[in-house]
Amino acid sequence: MVNAKISGIASYVPDDILDNEMLSRMVDTSDEWITTRVGVKERRILHAEGKGSGYLGTKAVEKLLSETGTDPADIDLLICATSNPDYRFPSTASVIAHDSKLPRAYAYDIQAACAGFIVTMQAARAYIQAGLAKKVIVVCAEKMSSMTDYQDRATCPLFGDAAAAVLIEPTEENVGVIDGEFHVDGEGLSHLLMKAGGSVKPASHETVDAREHYIYQEGRAVYKHAVSNMLSSSLSVMERNGLNADTIDFFVPHQANLRIIEAVAQRAGIPDEKVLVNIEHYGNTSAASIPLCLDEFKNRLHKGDKIMMTAFGAGFTWGAMYLIWAIDPKE
Secondary structure (H helix, E strand, O other), X not given: OOEEEEXXXXXXXXXXXXXXXXXXXXXXXXXXXXXXXXXXXXXXXXOOOOOOHHHHHHHHHHHHHHHHOOOHHHOOEEEEEOOOOOOOOOOHHHHHXXXXXXXXXXXXXXXXXXXXXXXXXXXXXXXXXXXOOOOEEEEEEEXXXXXXXOOOOOOOOOEOEEEEEEEEEEEOOOOEEEXXXXXXXXXXXXXXXXXXXXXXXXXXXXXXXXXXXXXXXXXXXXXXXXXXXXXHHHHHHHHHOOOOOOOXXXXXXXXXXXXXXXXXXXXXXXXXXXXXXXXXXXXXXXXXXXXXXXHHOHHHOOOOOEEEXXXXXOOOEEEEEEEEOOOOOOO
């Protein structure tokens, strides 16, 4: 049976750092308040004028192609997961494919909020297993600062900008994406959304004045559902594949909030040393958070390692994925 494996990974974050001390001069907050509630110390912000998620994604894809020695002409498909597209249309994927000089690749976007990476991985897996593509790039590109309200002390400490990309290829080895489970519940709409800017409530002077083009989040409701659903989907996939806290090697949750990460891991019985966390330095980078974390810790990962990933985002949309790592660390 053909599996879809990650054969390369790369990420990109902007140079500019917004730390908690700087943020406390912009809004009524403090390093202690932010650290104890969400576990973030700093986040990266893209300040370059005229640059958006597509720029971040292109940087990650170019780095991926370079590090894997992949000919851009060999890429069949690029799928971009983003909640912060450069434009309502065309797709950010088309921008990244063009700017990365991929001459043959078809490209399109997926909007699955913070669950974007694992949802897009499932799509890439399907193309590979169906024989429709041999080399697929999954890129997650999120300029979260573009929809962060820096007057809202509850949400502005959370988010940062980043992109990460993986190369997906077929293999007959027992590595790659093994299983996944995905859910959506539209009842979560009112708890986490951008209220204006879409076709339901187009942009107007009134929506701008009301600050409705930023993230709106009801923290308690999101926390409750995130912990419950990330846990249940993770346990479901683990049980289906004969896994438990002892037999998995690493647990990589969406980096939404340190309290959520700790609650899910603790309830699943997964020890701290198996939980990969980098939220302290990057904040919540939405769809980019899981691949950004995998890239940061890739020198700890070995071929054959059993990895559980889980994410939760607006929609509500959530799920979990079981991946067997296919790359040994470089010497």
